[in-house]
Amino acid sequence: MTERNARRGGRPGAPERADTDQVRRQNRSLVLSTVRRRAPIARVDLGTATRLSPATITAITADLISEGLISAVTVEHAPRAPEADGEPPAPSVRGRPRILLQLNAEVAYVLAVKVAFNKIVLVVADYEGTVIARREESPPTLRETRASFPRLLVALIHDFLAAEKVPLRRVAEIGIAAQGFVDQNTGSVVWSPAFSERDIELVRPVRRAFGIPCFITNDANMIAQALHWADPVVYGGTFAVIFVDYGVGLGLFVGDKLHAGADGSAAEIGHMNHIPGGPLCRCGRRGCLEAFVADYAIWREASAMSPDTDPADARPSAADLLALEAAAKAGDARIAGIYHDAGRALGYGIARLMALVNPGRIVFTGASTRAFPLIEAAMHEGIADALVEDLRRNTIFQTLPWDQDMIITGLIADALARLDSEVFAATDITRRTEIELPREERA
Amino acid sequence: MTERNARRGGRPGAPERADTDQVRRQNRSLVLSTVRRRAPIARVDLGTATRLSPATITAITADLISEGLISAVTVEHAPRAPEADGEPPAPSVRGRPRILLQLNAEVAYVLAVKVAFNKIVLVVADYEGTVIARREESPPTLRETRASFPRLLVALIHDFLAAEKVPLRRVAEIGIAAQGFVDQNTGSVVWSPAFSERDIELVRPVRRAFGIPCFITNDANMIAQALHWADPVVYGGTFAVIFVDYGVGLGLFVGDKLHAGADGSAAEIGHMNHIPGGPLCRCGRRGCLEAFVADYAIWREASAMSPDTDPADARPSAADLLALEAAAKAGDARIAGIYHDAGRALGYGIARLMALVNPGRIVFTGASTRAFPLIEAAMHEGIADALVEDLRRNTIFQTLPWDQDMIITGLIADALARLDSEVFAATDITRRTEIELPREERA
Numbered sequence: 001m002t003e004r005n006a007r008r009g010g011r012p013g014a015p016e017r018a019d020t021d022q023v024r025r026q027n028r029s030l031v032l033s034t035v036r037r038r039a040p041i042a043r044v045d046l047g048t049a050t051r052l053s054p055a056t057i058t059a060i061t062a063d064l065i066s067e068g069l070i071s072a073v074t075v076e077h078a079p080r081a082p083e084a085d086g087e088p089p090a091p092s093v094r095g096r097p098r099i100l101l102q103l104n105a106e107v108a109y110v111l112a113v114k115v116a117f118n119k120i121v122l123v124v125a126d127y128e129g130t131v132i133a134r135r136e137e138s139p140p141t142l143r144e145t146r147a148s149f150p151r152l153l154v155a156l157i158h159d160f161l162a163a164e165k166v167p168l169r170r171v172a173e174i175g176i177a178a179q180g181f182v183d184q185n186t187g188s189v190v191w192s193p194a195f196s197e198r199d200i201e202l203v204r205p206v207r208r209a210f211g212i213p214c215f216i217t218n219d220a221n222m223i224a225q226a227l228h229w230a231d232p233v234v235y236g237g238t239f240a241v242i243f244v245d246y247g248v249g250l251g252l253f254v255g256d257k258l259h260a261g262a263d264g265s266a267a268e269i270g271h272m273n274h275i276p277g278g279p280l281c282r283c284g285r286r287g288c289l290e291a292f293v294a295d296y297a298i299w300r301e302a303s304a305m306s307p308d309t310d311p312a313d314a315r316p317s318a319a320d321l322l323a324l325e326a327a328a329k330a331g332d333a334r335i336a337g338i339y340h341d342a343g344r345a346l347g348y349g350i351a352r353l354m355a356l357v358n359p360g361r362i363v364f365t366g367a368s369t370r371a372f373p374l375i376e377a378a379m380h381e382g383i384a385d386a387l388v389e390d391l392r393r394n395t396i397f398q399t400l401p402w403d404q405d406m407i408i409t410g411l412i413a414d415a416l417a418r419l420d421s422e423v424f425a426a427t428d429i430t431r432r433t434e435i436e437l438p439r440e441e442r443a
Numbered sequence: 444m445t446e447r448n449a450r451r452g453g454r455p456g457a458p459e460r461a462d463t464d465q466v467r468r469q470n471r472s473l474v475l476s477t478v479r480r481r482a483p484i485a486r487v488d489l490g491t492a493t494r495l496s497p498a499t500i501t502a503i504t505a506d507l508i509s510e511g512l513i514s515a516v517t518v519e520h521a522p523r524a525p526e527a528d529g530e531p532p533a534p535s536v537r538g539r540p541r542i543l544l545q546l547n548a549e550v551a552y553v554l555a556v557k558v559a560f561n562k563i564v565l566v567v568a569d570y571e572g573t574v575i576a577r578r579e580e581s582p583p584t585l586r587e588t589r590a591s592f593p594r595l596l597v598a599l600i601h602d603f604l605a606a607e608k609v610p611l612r613r614v615a616e617i618g619i620a621a622q623g624f625v626d627q628n629t630g631s632v633v634w635s636p637a638f639s640e641r642d643i644e645l646v647r648p649v650r651r652a653f654g655i656p657c658f659i660t661n662d663a664n665m666i667a668q669a670l671h672w673a674d675p676v677v678y679g680g681t682f683a684v685i686f687v688d689y690g691v692g693l694g695l696f697v698g699d700k701l702h703a704g705a706d707g708s709a710a711e712i713g714h715m716n717h718i719p720g721g722p723l724c725r726c727g728r729r730g731c732l733e734a735f736v737a738d739y740a741i742w743r744e745a746s747a748m749s750p751d752t753d754p755a756d757a758r759p760s761a762a763d764l765l766a767l768e769a770a771a772k773a774g775d776a777r778i779a780g781i782y783h784d785a786g787r788a789l790g791y792g793i794a795r796l797m798a799l800v801n802p803g804r805i806v807f808t809g810a811s812t813r814a815f816p817l818i819e820a821a822m823h824e825g826i827a828d829a830l831v832e833d834l835r836r837n838t839i840f841q842t843l844p845w846d847q848d849m850i851i852t853g854l855i856a857d858a859l860a861r862l863d864s865e866v867f868a869a870t871d872i873t874r875r876t877e878i879e880l881p882r883e884e885r886a
Contacts, residue, residue, distance in 0.1 A: 023466050181833050190833045198833070238705045250799070254697045261801025262681045263837050272798035273791055273829040275718070283831040348716055352795055355715035356693070358704025386716040388726040390624050390633045390641070394706050 027052055029420040031060045032103070035070055036129055036416070040100035061101060069107055069127075072099050103128045108172035108419060111157065111212075112411035114219065115178040115202075117141055117194040117246065120153070122160045124171070125412045133164035141194040149195065150205035157206070173415035174214040176202055177222045177407050179246075181271075184264025187216050193246065193282055215418065219243075220267065221258055222410030223365060224251025227400075229413035232256070239361040240353060242269070244368035245402075247282070247294045248346070252357065258414075269353060270294070274345050279307030292345035295321060295368065301338045325371050336374065343375030347382020354383070354392055365400040372399055470495055472863040474503045475546070478513055479572055479859070483543035504544060512550055512570075515542050546571045551615035551862060554600065554655075555854035557662065558621040558645075560584055560637040560689065563596070565603045567614070568855040576607035584637040592638065593648035600653070616858035617657040619645055620665045620850050622689075624714075627707025630659050636689065636725055658861065662686075663710065664701055665853030666808060667694025670843075672856035675699070682804040683796060685712070687811035688845075690725070690737045691789070695800065701857075712796060713737070717788050722750030735788035738764060738811065744781045768814050779817065786818030790825020797826070797835055808843040815842055 027050075034049050035041055041049070047057045064070045074097045105126040114121040120137040137156055144152060161168055180192025187203025189195065206214045220243040227235035236256050243249035248270035252259040259266050270290035271283050278287025279297065291297050291311070299316035300309050302324055316324075328336040350362065364372065376399075383392060470493075477492050478484055484492070490500045507513045517540045548569040557564040563580040580599055587595060604611055623635025630646025632638065649657045663686040670678035679699050686692035691713035695702040702709050713733035714726050721730025722740065734740050734754075742759035743752050745767055759767070771779040793805065807815060819842075826835060 181831075191831070238702075238709075252799075254702060255700060257698060259681075259697060259800075262803030263801055265834055266681075266799065266801035268798045268801075268834055271831055271834060272795045276787075276791060276825075276828065283833075285829065285831050287829075344719075348719060352715045353799060355711045356695070356709065356796060356799055357702075358706055358709035358711075360705030382719075385719065386728065386730075388624075388634070388714055388728050390726075391708055391711055391714060 025421060027056060028060055028064070029417070031057070031064065032069070032420045033417065035101055035103055036127075039102035039128070040073060040075070041102075042098060042100055046101065068104060070101050070103055072101055074099055105130065106170070109166055109170050110173045110175065110412055110415035110419065111161075111171050112408050112415065113153070113157065113174065113176045114407050114411070115141075115153075115176060115189070115192075115194060116219070117179060117192075120156055121408060122156060123408050123412070124161070124164060124166050125416075127416075129412055129416055131408075131412075133160070133166060135160050135164075142196050144195060144197075144200075146197045146200050149200050150202055153202060154205060154209040157210070168210065168212075171210070171212055172419050174206055174210070174212050175411040175415040176206070176214065176216045177219045177411050178202075178216060179219055181265050181268060182216050182218045184216060184260060187214070189216070190265065191283065213418070215415070217258075217260070217264070217411075217414070218249070218251075218267065219407050220249030220251040221260070222251070222407045222414065223249075224253050224410070225258055225414050226406045226410035227363065228253060228256075228258075229410070229417070235361070235363075238357065238359050239363070240357065240359040241363045241365060242346075242350065243366040244293065244346070244364065244372075245295070245366040247290045248349070249366070250353070252359075254357070269349055272349060272352065274348055280310065282311045289345060289349040293342045293349075298324065298338055298342055301341075302335055321371075325374060328371075328374050339371065339374035340378040343378030344382035344385075346375060347379040347384075348386045350379065351383045351386035351392070354387055354395060358391070359395065361396045361398065363398045363400055365402050365406070367402050367404075369399055369402050468864060470499060471503055471507070472860070474500070474507065475512070475863045476860065478544055479546055479570075482545035482571070483516060483518070484545075485541055485543055489544065511547060513544050513546055515544055517542055548573065549613070552609055552613050553855055553858035553862065554604075554614050554617045555851050555858065556596070556600070556617065556619045557850050557854070558584075558596075558619060558632070558635075558637060559662070560622060560635075563599055564851060565599060566851050566855070567604070567607060567609050568859075570859075572855055572859055574851075574855070576603070576609060578603050578607075585639050587638060587640075587643075589640045589643050592643050593645055596645060597648060597652040600649070611653060611655075614653070614655055615862050617649055617653070617655050618854040618858040619649070619657065619659045620662045620854050621645075621659060622662055624708050624711060625659050625661045627659060627703060630657070632659070633708065634726065656861070658858070660701075660703070660707070660854075660857070661692070661694075661710065662850050663692030663694040664703070665694070665850045665857065666692075667696050667853070668701055668857050669849045669853035670806065671696060671699075671701075672853070672860070678804070678806075681800065681802045682806070683800065683802040684806045684808060685789075685793065686809040687736065687789070687807065687815075688738070688809040690733045691792070692809070693796070695802075697800070712792055715792060715795065717791055723753065725754040732788060732792040736785045736792075741767065741781055741785055744784075745778055764814075768817060771814075771817050782814065782817035783821040786821030787825035787828075789818060790822040790827075791829045793822065794826045794829035794835070797830055797838060801834070802838065804839045804841060806841045806843055808845050808849070810845050810847075812842055812845050 030050050031046065034046060038049060043057050043061060047054055061070065065072060076097055105128045107127040109124050109126055112123045112125065118138055118141050120139060122135045123131055124133040125131050139152060161171065178189045178192055179194050181190040183190050186201060188199055188201040191198050203214045203216050220241060223243055224241045227241065235253070238255065239253050241251040243251065250267040250269035252267040271281065271285065271288045273287050274289045274292055275287040279291040280286055281288035281291040295316055296311040296314045299320060300307070300314040303314070305314055324335055328339050353359070473493050474489065477489055481492060486500050486504060490497055504513065508515060519540055548571045550570040552567050552569055555566045555568065561581055561584050563582065565578045566574055567576040568574050582595060604614070621632045621635055622637050624633040626633050629644065631642050631644040634641050646657045646659050663684060666686055667684045670684065678696070681698065682696050684694040686694065693710040693712035695710040714724065714728065714731045716730050717732045717735055718730040722734040723729055724731035724734040738759055739754040739757045742763060743750070743757040746757070748757055767778055771782050796802070
């Protein structure tokens with residue numbers, strides 16, 4: 001009776017239910033993340049930063065101390081709070097001991113795994129978010145299958161933790177970021193340039209092998225997550241991160257939250273069509289934005305290959321790309337024109353994003369920001385041609401130098417946020433692992 | 444130090460603060476909207492529907508009764524709850540009196556105003572959401588200016604309320620839905636096919652004239668809002684409403700909330716570019732989706748006008764459009780081809796929406812759903828050509844017969860939801876009006 005009700009005018013539906021338990025969890029999570037961000041921090045500054053009442057701060061921190069998650073340390077001369085949100089730190093009598101709070105770094109670890117073409121990065125961070133171990137592996141991923149890759153990943157995680165002597169029972173969350181399309185409902189990589197097979201299920205095998213909560217996401221999403229967690233004021237509300245590299249990725253925040261869409265496959269700007277019937281894309285369709293802008297697209301064009309050339313046969317090396325960029329900068333009009341056209345295509349793609357999503361800020365990053373000076377003017381030209389001025393007058397554009405660890409940073413922030421939103425005591429981690437660990441690990 | 448923090452890995456930022464006041468408001472709002480939807484309703488059924496505890500239901504309903512917002516009525520034979528979410532109503536002894544709750548319909552009214560080309564619709568609904576008065580006006584909107592239209596709108600509202608004998612002091616919220624681009628930050632219509640001038644500020648003048656909270660939004664958004672409020676389970680999470688009519692509109696929900704974007708100008712699918720340099724759009728740009736799909740686009744093409752023809756000079760009448768549709772249905776290959784091409788363009792636009800936003804459901808509505816059989820197959824063809832199968836396998840498509848009152852319904856639901864989220868007593872409405880009303884109204 002949906003349509004009828006809608007047309008009748010009255011009887012609208014129900015907003016979401018909230019309960020005190022949820023509030024408690026949310027405030028607790030806020031206190032934990034604020035201590036993580038600003039430790040060592042005094043209770044009074046924690047109150048200012050979180051805008052929670054002194055009574056709430058006292059109650060929550062007492063719980064967190066008794067659960068073994070945070071510690072109070074006494075210092076003789078209180079250091080100033082590292083960031084004070086514009087507010088001066090509360091006055092304290094010089095020399096009088098001050099009690100500061102910090103997380104117990106070893107309470108729990110999180111494991112972040114980045115899966116890309118021929119490259120797996122594994123990182124362990126402690127409860128404070130500090131990276132304590134890192135490993136890069138270079139397996140030839142295209143040879144992996146639906147059956148073999150989950151086994152390989154489990155083995156890599158197992159070996160990494162063993163070699164780094166990270167006790168498995170202390171790992172509270174595993175986050176995986178994969179290149180390509182991800183389905184969060186099934187916990188799988190639906191399609192990725194890293195693999196020749198589709199629908200590679202990862203979450204369930206990893207969860208089964210280690211008995212640890214596991215989560216999968218798209219790599220570009222995690223860049224947006226890293227920015228948001230680093231500075232939720234600047235990178236908040238509705239904003240977009242465009243990630244130009246081997247392809248074109250997008251991380252999208254809506255209403256201060258990562259926008260994953262109904263299946264977790266949102267924000268696939270690289271596979272949003274630019275020109276119907278255009279050049280061949282890695283996904284098999286024609287005219288996707290990526291097929292005009294990605295490294296292989298530039299290379300295919302520069303090498304005068306047909307636009308029908310399979311992107312797999314148009315793989316430039318890093319040196320090839322640097323040579324192209326140098327030629328364009330040195331005034332080679334044909335090569336400069338290729339970058340110009342790529343910039344215009346990117347501009348049209350961004351204009352489409354702006355028309356649909358209206359982000360307040362658009363951030364550009366990725367290895368190809370190196371070539372950004374070659375495409376930037378054309379990109380803005382494309383945006384202006386594609387979109388009426390009324391819909392683009394307030395958007396802020398920003399370029400960030402690329403650091404590939406941003407994806408890992410986002411994974412860590414994301415895993416710690418999930419951990420913070422569960423209510424657990426330090427002992428729960430051990431208990432959970434004792435119950436769920438596979439036999440060989442418990443020995 | 445944003446970028447540096449982000450790259451360091453640790454110290455992520457802070458989630459949103461929640462407090463008990465917010466929970467109380469949220470639960471109160473949930474109870475109000477559930478009573479509105481299902482009245483008359485017993486406390487026990489209200490508990491089942493909201494999943495709030497009996498103690499919370501008792502406390503909230505006692506407050507709402509004492510504030511004059513709801514009433515308890517005693518009935519001899521309790522009617523069954525109109526919808527029971529699959530749960531049987533609580534057993535009650537036949538013949539024993541039962542206490543049911545309902546809203547006090549006259550506590551407050553909301554005013555909904557739809558602004559479109561040559562048409563202003565004004566509707567008053569009571570606190571239960573029932574439409575109690577409606578008026579349509581047909582002013583030649585293109586002649587209105589930035590200065591004159593706010594005055595006209597205020598006068599129309601004034602006359603309507605006076606003629607319908609709706610006491611101004613009982614009107615608690617005014618919602619305006621405008622055709623075109625809206626900026627919620629400035630409360631203005633940035634650009635609209637209804638006006639020849641841009642940036643027509645409406646919220647401030649209306650608020651100033653009546654001393655009543657006022658809100659402006661895009662018309663297509665309100666269709667999505669109407670569907671969500673009618674059935675939040677089916678029309679929840681991330682879903683899209685495509686509204687094909689004089690133009691192509693989009694209402695977008697993300698995470699159970701209307702997605703307005705940073706300035707409230709999101710979801711402008713009609714002005715998302717389809718083909719660079721394509722036919723002229725009403726907004727002045729070339730190749731917008733609307734310039735391929737809207738009524739004027741079909742008419743321009745069918746009349747063999749140049750694609751450079753100003754859309755203002757390609758205005759088909761309703762009869763013109765019906766004749767075109769009849770010709771296409773009767774087998775006129777040229778006309779059928781025009782609809783086919785429009786369908787393909789729409790398909791490409793929808794594929795772009797799917798790539799970026801990944802809605803779980805896409806609903807088609809609007810006057811042009813009449814012509815939907817002429818474009819539907821081509822639209823799905825366009826979607827399939829534009830987007831890799833992995834990104835479109837789970838989306839549900841649905842066509843809804845058009846009822847122009849859906850926009851009004853959404854406005855009413857939206858205004859009542861805003862009212863429910865404020866904590867007010869029946870007497871507050873009167874008090875607020877006494878303070879803020881302009882002098883001539885207080886006499």
